[in-house]
Amino acid sequence: MFNLAISLALCLLTTVVLVNPVGLDLWLASLIALVLFTLCYLLLTRTVMKKVANLMESAQRDLQGGRVDKAVKTLESGYRFANWQFYVKAQINSQIGTLLYLKRDFAKAFEYLQKGFVRHWVGMAMLAICYMKRNQTTKMVETFEKAVAANKKEALLWALYAYCLEKVGDKEKAEQVLEKGLKKVGGDERLSANLEALKEGRRMKMRAFGDLWYQFHLEKPGAVVKEQTRAVMGRRKIVRR
Template sequence: MYNILIAAGSAVAVLLILLFGFKLAWWSSLLIALALFTGVYLITLRLIMKKVMVSIEAAGKDLQAQRFEKAIRGLKDALKYGKWQIYVEGQINSQIGSIYYIKRDFANAFPYLEKSFFKNWASMAMLAICYMKRQKKDLMVRTFEKAVQWSPKEHLLWNIYAYCLNECGESTKAKEVLEKGLKKMPGNPQIKENLELLGQGKKMKMRSYGDLWFQFHLESVAAVQKHQMAAMGGRMPRRKMVRR
């Protein structure tokens, strides 16, 4: 990453000047060089992250206004900062992939989700679902395992993992996943309920999560529309009449 290289280059240059130019003791020179490295690194980190946050906040406003393409363009432009700071590229790829996925543009979502930040559990879950839909169960499991390793307290993640395994005909493994989730979050009502349902040979209940669940598109479009109508009090949205 550029900021590390800049900080390291500055520190090495100062170290050599102090050692051979000013004949300073090696331990004093090293301490000064390390302090300089830390200072330069933190300053460049702050500057870069400030620019990244401006791009992410602008994308968030565009998403709220349903300007999806503009949000994606802004985030893609921010990818240039990935060369400056570690993990920035992965975080931005997570955002872009998630937007495409939510729009059901799975083909465009997939390459960005593949480069997602491993601590972004939602984008990792979306990637795992993409693998499931591509009949790559091993990669699905590997991705989910990585996601729960870094986000063990996300009960929706554990439930989605189990749901996908159950959909693949692996009900026993699905129950094992929920049991692991309960160990991380003892007494969690959602995990506990779904574990009991699977034990009874019934379908898992996920709709209590609302839009958080439906954004993963694991249910039919009709089910999503039914949920949206229920949220609106059972009324279809009114359409403006166009007079000719």
């Protein structure tokens, strides 16, 4: 990466100059060069990441305006920074894949999510769900395992993992995932409630996670409204009696 290469070059040049023309001891020259390397690398990294952040903000404005295709193109323009900083391209791929997934363009989203960033837990969860829908359960599990290893404190991620396991028929492992998630997160009422539900033979309820849950397109908000309406109508019938 260019940031690292430039910083290393400056470090070596500084060491040579301080040792030969200046006459400093090698250890002292190396120490000064290391400080300069660190400052240079941090400065270059901050500069590049600020430009990437500006692109992200621009894409967000496009998204809010309903211009999804333009948002994707804006993000893709950030590929020019890929050779400057580690993981930039992977992060951009995750962002693009997430946008396309939200748009329900699952096939195209899958292409980007496969090349995404492991610490982007939303993108990783979406990728795992794509594998599930393609009946690639082993890949689904592998992806979720990578995601929870890198994002241990995300309660929804653990819940999604368990939900998908239950959906593919592995209820026992779903319970194990929720138990492990509770330990990693440090306790969460939603995880506890779902673990209890599975142990009692009931299905998991994910609505407590709100809008974050619905972005994964595993349940439609409209279905919840219909269910609530049926429940209300049922109560009304009981009252009438």
